[in-house]
Amino acid sequence: MANKPIVDFEAIKNNLSNVSKPIQILNENAEVVDQEIFDSFSDDDLVEFMKKMVWERALHEQTMNFSRQGRMGFYAPTEGEEASEMGTVLAMKTNDYLLPAYRDVPQLIQHGATVTEAYLWSRGHVVGNKFKARSLMPQIIIGAAYAEAAGVGLGIKKSGEEDTIAFTYTGDGGTSQGDSYEGMNFAGAFQAPVLFIVQNNGFAISTPRAKQTAAPTLAQKAVAAGIPSVQVDGMDILACYAVAKAARDYMVAGNGPVMIETLTYRYGAHSSAGDDPKRYRTKAEEQPWFDKDPLIRMRKVLEDKGLWSEEKEDQLVDEYKASFKEAIKEADAVPAEKVSDMLKRTFEIPTPEMKKEIAKFEAKESK
Amino acid sequence: MAKKTYIQAITDALDIVLEDDPKTLIFGEDVGKNGGVFRTTQGLQDKYGEERVFDTPLAESGILGLATGLGLTGWRPIPEIQFMGFSFEAMDQIAGQEARMRFRFDGVKTSPVTIRTPYGGGTHTAEMHADNLENFFTGVPGLRVVMPSNPYDAKGLLISSVENNDPVLFMENLKLYRSMKDDIPDGKYTVPLDKANVVREGNDITIVAYGAEVNEAIKVADKLAEKNVSVEVIDLRTVSPIDNETIFKSIEKTHKVVIVQEAQKMAGVGAQVASAIAEEAVLSLDAPIGRVAAPNSVYPFALGEDIWIPRADEIEEKVNEILNY
Secondary structure (H helix, E strand, C coil), X not given: CCCCCCCCHHHHHCCCCCCCCCECCECCCCCECCXXXXXXXXXXXXXXXXXXXXXXXXXXXXXXXXXXXXXXXXXXXXXXXXXXXXXXXXXXXXXXXXXXXXXXXXXXXXCCXXXXXXXXXXXXXXXXXXXXXXXXXXXXXXXXXXXXXXXXXXXXXXXXXXXXXXXXXEECHHHHCHHHHHHHHHHHHHXXXXXEEEEECCEECXXXXXXXXXXXXXXXXXXXXXXXXXXXXXXXXXXXXXXXXXXXXXXXXXXXXXXXXXXCCCCCCCCCCCCCHHHCXXXXXXHHHHHCCHHHHHHHHHHHCCCCCHHHHHHHHHHHHHHHHHHHHHHHHCCCCCXXXXXXXXXXXXXXXXXXXXXXXXXXXXX | CEEEEHHHHHHHHHHHHHHHCCCEEEEECCCCCCCCCCCCCCCHHHHHCCCCEEECCCCHHHHHHHHHHHHHCCCEEEEECCCHHHHHHXXXXXXXXXXXXXXXXXXXXXXXCEEEEEECCCCCCCCCCCCCCHHHHCCCCCCEEEXXXXXXXXXXXXXXXXXCCCCEEEEEECCCCCCCEEEECCCCCCCCCCCCEEEECCCCEEEEECCCHHHHHHHHHHHHHCCXXXXXXXXXXXXXXXXXXXXXXXXXXXXXXXXXXXXXXXXXXXXXXXXXXXHHCHHHCCCCCEEEEECCCCCCCHHHHHHCCCCHHHHHHHHHHHHCC
16 A cells, blocks of 8 residues: 555545635625625615614514513524624515524514514414414424425425525524434425525524534535535625525526525523523623624714714614514403314314313303 | 225325325325335326426435425425334424424414325334334324225325325325225225224124224134124224224223224323223223233334234234123
């Protein structure tokens, strides 16, 4: 045998990342790094992007308040992820399908559910899921939405429905699930129009991104399934929107799936149920991300153009929060569920035993 | 009317639902050109095209996730899990997603999926190919579980399953695939998804069985008839739901019951039937409930099946024991 190894595995390992560097339009200092794309946005567009992020942050703050008051069920905080969530979802059209995960409630509302419905979903009330939007309710099983999205994409393709794709979200932890790979692989094999969005917010509850995988990027996980993928600065709403829009345009032209990894950060806890980020990360680690805040960045751009002011933002926040208070009042007014109704919606045609059980509960409930 | 095997009856049903409803889709591992590893989907891709009958990548959760998504976009999916042992891979999509769809959305969104899968011992397969796994699925609210015991029922139950707007797990017995032939009417007919079938009428004792064990129970009934013992045999046909009324009516007449299953005894369909009788009809009985089931070991594949699966002789022994109580 020759001394030279037949393969230099170490060289291959050091050259694994085949994804180009994250796409940005505005950098951390709010400087335009892609003038041509930046100029394609009107002043109104820029204001609209900012308003959406202000809305999402206000929704988060108000919902956390409701949660502390014991008025919510499960809630997954979204602070820090406004650019990633609003930027991508703004590229959706009404006829597109959304398969959100549990931290994607703002996108679900953006796609047509009401805030009242979102609050009812959080409380486990069925009325919260009866939205007309082409969306599933937020998926709790991590990765499951990716597997289902492949079917939605194939369904769209088989129906010949034009100008329609599926959007689905998971997180950095979600990319470790087998379902994420199966979903992407199926969508690739069938060339189904699905936009897979990985919101890499750094943590799966407490487990950091570095412990999820040895892969240099999460975006490259799509490459093995034959799917083009990119990393995007997830704190830059203009980049998130522009890339999602470009991906959508590419797919509606008859092409197969795309994957986007947005690099973002979860400022708060995994859920409102009480886990404490101080147990697994330091202030010093958090600060650089807080400095990249998507709202700070857009605020500076808009203020420089004379399109924004603190008063305007405060006024908007007040308006939004007032609407959320109205929404939770509406949720409070929805009658409580009945066990007989739960039984009735288990099967379309109740089984003989279930008919007896329904009758038993109806008798109890009518007392 | 023609003599057809269990497999041919299933192919017949699939042909009819593909013809009847342009939204039906058949997919899974090797179901296209190859016609399935048992030839159950043979000829269907040629007849209906690759758009309607197609092969998928090899991943059960992916196949069932595909079914969930296709169902949401207005299609009526009929996925195949090549062997039931592989269904563990798809447990979340079946139990965690499809079965919950109607409950979650109150019918605004549904999951009209019929999952076909072969199971059942006696053909000496590899491991994880023949296990009777119905016990896992009968505990899933929102899912129907269908287990035909003969070609006639297989066709009628499969058509009913596909037409049902809720998810159905349709279990096809491997041992029966080619070992049985029935007169099968041409064209469409249905068998209800919530009604047991009295396959032998009798007065002295009731045997409740399903799947391949129904045929074992019939053998016992025929043999005991020669000794002037009159055995009633009930074929459950569906194990979720279980048609308790037909069982209760029968034991009111016979006062004795033996419940037979090919699956392990623990926490299964037989236990559910025994519990329903104990709760609601125990006073009809004048002897203890008899049970015949497989041992509570791990399923022994291949030749190990021969000493493990309960068949007619074991049923006969238990029937005699209960008769002579």
